[in-house]
Amino acid sequence: MIEAPDLSLAALAPLLFVFGAACIGVLVEAFAPRDVRHPVQVAVALVGTGGGFVSTLVYAATQDLSAGGEITAAGALAVDKAGLFLQATVAGLATLAMLLFAERGLDPARSAFVAAAAVPAGSPRDRELATATRVQTEVYPLALFAVGGMMVFVTANDLLIMFVALEVLSLPLYLISGLARRRRLLSQEAAVKYFLLGAFASAFFLYGLALVYGATGTIRLGEIREAVGEDGGGTLVVLGLALLVVGLLFKASVAPFHSWTPDVYQGAPTPVTAFMAACTKVAAFGAILRLLYVAFGTEEWTWRPLIYGVAIVSMIVGAVLGLTQTDLKRMLAYSSIAHAGFLLTGVLGLGADGEGSGLAATMFYLLTYGLTTLGAFAVLTLVRDGDGEASHLSQWAGLAARSPLTAAVMGLFLLALAGIPLTAGFTGKFAVFRAAIEEGAWPLVLVAVLASAVAAFFYLRVIVLMYFSPPAADGPTVGVPGIPTTVVLAVTAAATLALGILPGAVLDLAERAAIFVG
């Protein structure tokens, strides 16, 4: 008699929404007539991500989570409070990103995505298509699969599921990075780089998985914790742990595993960059937190120095190299690397026994950073010249005179990224720094505040350009955003201010959600 594995459909509902929508999206791509395909795909994508978001919240609100959460799908998934918070964050940010994908008012060709990705860049057919208003919509189901992968990633309760989720989220990302309509070669280069380096990182993760399995005889996170706790960490466990962490740090774009980030952020279509910067970061850090605390919490002194060092490297690399950038997308990429370092200070703020405010602080930071960076990239899509987006710094000179509102919104996001009080960025930074100091990591926090000051310089430079420089003679135009981008900008800007001025409710939510099971 074969027993079906236990499945809590309520706990899986968010995943079912997203993956279901992704599958429907594939069918729509195949069967719907071309002229209705775009609106239908957008609707399916929004229902999928929005449904995932809402069902996560409904599940969290209605279920009894006093035990922290439940383990379901034959022990493969741990739908716990922290997992739900991260799932909701991913789904919510993905909904906003889908709106950015759906924007048709900005590019004269009505879409940020290439009409036929397989046509060689620069060929006559490509030039013909570049100005055509034909819209290709495969990006929506691909992105939905990535979102689904991320949501599994943050709740994976065994290493194999974690690996599968890693691949499910990565492969579509490699593809959609190469779908830019303009500067296609740059975009394709980004996709290939991301794919090659990502494949290496996946291999590292897989190798680490094998070593840990060899040492402990299990791939369940909870059982690994027991096995390691009993026998102590042998060489195999330490090696395996290191390789697993490398694989995850790569996804989280933590230096020194960051080298793909600037190229991919620059080359990918900006809505995709926004999606990656916000959602992938959340997913990767969700997995890092779960792996380190659920599986290797008792091995604290093996990984703590490693994460400590990597955090410092990441903050310094991000802040210092960010200074030298002249392209806004690359600058935001280095900013993302620096923020990954700040996030790691929060990761270190969690005690081995799950005490300490590190988990809540890191999750709150992920939410604020995701919203702010999504908003910043959304502003980038507005500023355009004849050749698509004008992302070179010099082109932003005097933007405030040309479009005060755009400059004001961008200024808000930059101040938030710099961590100025009364913005969400400050609250997040304060939360992670507090968590780290509580765990005695004050030297790390000292490095972090100095790195923040260095990083503030390049955010300020953009404000200086926008506000204090005379406008360039033939500068870019600021497009009038359609409804989707307007919604994204309004939501992210409002949230950036609200989480800076009155963060109490959301902080409280993060605090209550800070429990892993498994």
Place this chain on the structure above:
Amino acid sequence: MSDFPFLVAMIAVPAVGAAAVAALPRGRELLAKQLALGVSLVVLVLAALAAVAFDTGGDRFQLTTSVAWIPDFGVDFALGVDGIALVMLLLVGLLVPLVIGASWEDGAPGAGTVPEAGTEARSMRFFFAWLLLLEAFMVGVFAATDIFLFYVFFEAMLVPMYFLIGSFGGPRRQYAAVKFFLYSLVGGLIMLAAVIGLYVVSTSELGEGTFAFDALRQLDIDPGVQKLLFLGFFVAFAIKAPLVPLHTWLPDSAAEAPIGGAVLLVGILDKVGTFGFLRYCLPLFPDASRFFAPMVLVLAVVGVLYAALLAMGQSDMKRLVAYTSISHFGFIALGIFAFTTEAATGAVLYMVNHGIATGLLFLVVGMLIARGGSRQIGDYGGVAAQAPKLAAVFLIAGLASLALPGTNSFVSEFLVLIGSFPERPVYAIVATAGIVLAALYILLMYQRTMHGPARGVVAPPAGDGPASGPAGTVDEPGGGGATAVLTAPARAAVRFTDLSRREIAVVAPLVVLILVLGVHPQPLLDIIEPAVTATLSDLGATR
């Protein structure tokens, strides 16, 4: 009456006013100015009423309000003033309307300076909106009794000032704005680490983390930890104050800021540094304060002399005034770290008097620059003959700045020196030399610009011989580059008009205060002294 939430109103009114001014449609510049002036006058009235409601013999912190703000961090929106904070609030309330009045006719970028080529006139609506927002934050920073809240206002203040310098400043405004922001931000972030450290210490000592000043004051912190935390706060405040060697941002910022911004920068923002020494460094870290006092005193005295010498070497009037301020901040720091009631009371009074005297000096220099279009001392001469009232006010401001007996600054400088002499005779004696230097730099500037034959941009009276041309790019101290732009366009010499009614209305309150406080400082001392005594008793100082 004393139940009215004065402090909340003093933050809310300018903040809402700032939003309203910014939201006015383009082209309603006059309405924007009137609204801004009205709002700032309301704040002045509120500050005055708060001072009336304040009971000098009562509790240490009065007019308190406290609402839970971020419960997860244990942060309260807690406001309250002691005598020190109260006099600073009065200064804020006084200076902002005057600054708005002084900026009334600025329409071009760089109030009173030569408009930079290629920049069109900027909308002054935003100038006044930023000014009001800055006022809200300045009130908040002095009124906060929760350290987290203090930090939030401390950092938030940077943003409006950054835009005031960057959008409305002189030719090197971009450089100055970024330098100002980064210096302050670095200090602020180090302080943030110390603030969190203090919170963690309170968690371990009290069982529950708190940012409330009154609770933190009673902690018994390990001396080693105290030293680290003290340094965290001290660096931030020493940059703000500024103390030598962390002062280099101030001359750039003050010189490039529009006059209104410069008055508030030197008159109020920098006082946050010395205010922070008194409010936070001394009571929270008494052992560390005593340990580091010799170091601070050395920096203070070096600052008094070094900045005075630099001031004498300046050819740019705004930079000169900025350096005089650094010298004066040395006196204030000396008074605070001498740990006697007289010296510290004198230091607080000095903070107020310096705001009034240097504020007036900056305003007058601004009026001079608005007429001549140059910041160089060498471009002026013989102004007194054409604008006697301007010259008279300039002289009063200058004499107040060099602490002539009879002016307000004399009382405070005297108190600082006489208060620190019994404890720290060497430092007091050396600092006294600063007074001599002060007479030199002020009188030399006054003499060169106001007396002698008309020269430079000052057109000689009709019938005299032809004027020598503007001084051009001569004597440019270490500026080079962009600063040279300032003097390069040969300005046509102009006849100087005397002070207008608006300008008289702006300077009159300050002139009156200089003279009144010079002979009758007692009301202020009555407010200040109990707070200073309480602060020093936290420190465990004997006198």
